[in-house]
Amino acid sequence: MALLLAGFAWWARWALDPAFPQGFPYLTFFPAVILTAFLFGRGPGIFSAVLCGVLAWYSFVPPVHSFSVTRGTSITLAFYLGVVTVDILLIDWMQRGNEQLMRERERSEQLVAHSQLLFSELQHRVSNNLQMVGAVLSLQRRGVTDPTARQALSEAAAKLQTIGRIQRQLYDTSGAPLAPDRLLPDLTRDLIETAGRPGIDWEVDVPPGIELPTGSAIPLALVLAESVANAIEHGFAGREEGQILVAMAQQGSMLILSVSDDGAGPPEGFDATTSNSLGLRIARTLAEQLSGDFSLTAGPDGGAMATLRIPVQSATA
Structure with missing residues (x-):
């Protein structure tokens, strides 16, 4: 893909050469480098930058069809190198930031799912424990002979079991009522x-x-x-x-x-x-x-x- 984009950029620069004023040899190559780095990463972006720089140097930097190095050529190449370096670095930093953001988002989703599971488990255990205490009071009532005490234990056991049943229904997973x-x-x-x-x-x-x-x-x-x-x-x-x-x-x-x-x-x-x-x-x-x-x-x-x-x-x- 880097080769194809570089080739397309070279063809577009050649086709539009009559319309361009002299001194813009890299105009169509910059988008090719940026697209390659954005779509495929830093390595392909560097490869595309080198390839596009060589094609532009040979075909559109005077004297054309040669790799002569003059003072003007050096300035042109330095300008191209500086621009593509900044472009590739910015794209690489942006992609690294996006990857880190995605990892943090996945980690946050896992933490939320874990918290929801713990909250549901807590609600379930609290409810079961309350109902268990109510059941223990019901068992204790069997050994009590005093009618008033039996009635009090029976009512207390019923209330605890009721509280246990409604406990898990009071809140959603965020803890809000x-x-x-x-x-x-x-x-x-x-x-x-x-x-x-x-x-x-x-x-x-x-x-x-x-x-x-x-x-x-x-x-x-x-x-x-x-x-x-x-x-x-x-x-x-x-x-x-x-x-x-x-x-x-x-x-x-x-x-x-x-x-x-x-x-x-x-x-x-x-x-x-x-x-x-x-x-x-x-x-x-x-x-x-x-x-x-x-x-x-x-x-x-x-x-x-x-x-x-x-x-x-x-x-x-």
Whole structure:
């Protein structure tokens, strides 16, 4: 290819010789040297520079058809040598820089893939460890005879296993919390499927654009898990079918998460703020950590409605 480009440059210089003023013997040879060095590297570029220089010297540098060395010839050759040397060096440095950039890019991609693998493995191990602790508490409950202690261990084991199931769903591979319109549907589906109640229908209504920071993703997920579990355990007790609606919206300075069902609803005189239920106490504590409040009331159309309200500045801090 270097020979072909040099030959083409020689032919083009010969064909255009009548149109060129005297004193431009290398005009068509410079592009040939540059193209050869750019396409094939430094070695072919040097070969092309030597070949083009010899052809131009013999054919177009007076006295033509000879390799006579005069003062003018020396200056012309020195000018040509300086130009092609700079061209080849610049192209070589550019290509070396591109190669180094490609290697760094490949290395960065490998590091990203490795980090994503480690993050996924970490999430998986944390989830498994939490569920294992819950299973150990369940085993410990078998050796306890006191009904209150058995109930406390049972609830604690269930909560830990729930946290273990939702842990791996809270973040993507970058470590950032998932958007609610992606997180809440997957989490609700997993909670209901884990409960083993195929007759329960569910729906999630979350507008896009709401973002959850790291500090509120876990509390929101836990409150959702408690609310769904409460609806299944109490609202649909003795029933095979039911409907659960999960909704999130921003109203002014408040971010509101609601979980409503068409079940039995809370009993007469029920007050979530004074209830001793472990799940409700956890929900109230999580709401307080987010500078918000949690309530469980009768729904407008029957059933129960659990509502978490937190300030927007708390969710975006």
